[in-house]
Amino acid sequence: xxxxxxxxxxxxxxxxxxxxxxxxxxxxxxxxxxxxxxxxxxxxxxxxxxxxxxxxxxxxxxxxxxxxxxxxxxxxxxxxxxxxxxxxxxxxxxxxxxxxxxxxxxxxxxxxxx
Amino acid sequence: xxxxxxxxxxxxxxxxxxxxxxxxxxxxxxxxxxxxxxxxxxxxxxxxxxxxxxxxxxxxxxxxxxxxxxxxxxxxxxxxxxxxxxxxxxxxxxxxxxxxxxxxxxxxxxxxxxxxxx
Numbered sequence: 001x002x003x004x005x006x007x008x009x010x011x012x013x014x015x016x017x018x019x020x021x022x023x024x025x026x027x028x029x030x031x032x033x034x035x036x037x038x039x040x041x042x043x044x045x046x047x048x049x050x051x052x053x054x055x056x057x058x059x060x061x062x063x064x065x066x067x068x069x070x071x072x073x074x075x076x077x078x079x080x081x082x083x084x085x086x087x088x089x090x091x092x093x094x095x096x097x098x099x100x101x102x103x104x105x106x107x108x109x110x111x112x113x114x
Numbered sequence: 115x116x117x118x119x120x121x122x123x124x125x126x127x128x129x130x131x132x133x134x135x136x137x138x139x140x141x142x143x144x145x146x147x148x149x150x151x152x153x154x155x156x157x158x159x160x161x162x163x164x165x166x167x168x169x170x171x172x173x174x175x176x177x178x179x180x181x182x183x184x185x186x187x188x189x190x191x192x193x194x195x196x197x198x199x200x201x202x203x204x205x206x207x208x209x210x211x212x213x214x215x216x217x218x219x220x221x222x223x224x225x226x227x228x229x230x231x232x
Contacts, residue, residue, distance in 0.1 A: 033219075040224065041224055041225075042222030042223050042224050042225055043158070045219050045221075093158075101220070102148075102160045102163065103158075103220070104157075104160070105159070106157050107156060107157045108157065
């Protein structure tokens with residue numbers, strides 16, 4: 001399967017702990033996005049990378065959140081000092097160079113903060 | 115402000131009947147509009163998009179959507195529903211006034227659960 005891959009698929013952690021999610025986009029896609037989806041809501045944009053450069057961040061991305069894409073390939077999203085409100089599905093998507101708005105999403109990483 | 119409304123949380127139709135999933139939007143200018151589908155335990159999948167041109171756009175799996183600027187709507191339709199169409203459907207919009215952003219920053223509705231019964 002050459003689609004977008006996310007790991008881990010599910011993470012349960014205690015409040016205050018740090019967690020990291022990884023996303024491997026489709027290999028030829030230079031654009032990578034992180035979205036967050038809570039129960040009963042649609043995905044909300046968090047941040048966007050073009051190659052290794054983080055070009056846009058949502059106000060939803062508090063100081064406890066950091067995302068990287070060091071070599072322009074895979075990306076990580078780290079949440080420090082997790083809070084119960086961080087519980088959500090974290091979605092990664094990628095798109096091709098000639099972006100027409102079509103995103104290819106991974107299956108998501110579900111975070112549960114106890 | 116950009117927003118997308120999906121007024122129905124659930125839509126139930128019988129197999130073989132036509133289906134409509136409603137979406138209205140609120141953005142300035144000419145929007146870029148999208149439909150995505152989410153099957154259980156699967157990632158969101160692109161169905162179709164409207165950027166410009168013909169108001170009726172056709173997408174995957176026999177779905178189509180009609181852009182209506184005067185009603186600010188982009189309803190998803192299919193002439194004959196299948197049980198396998200049962201899934202969660204999301205309408206999304208990109209605000210053309212979203213300067214400095216990219217075509218990837220989409221604003222999604224809350225989703226509509228479509229159930230097609232045999």
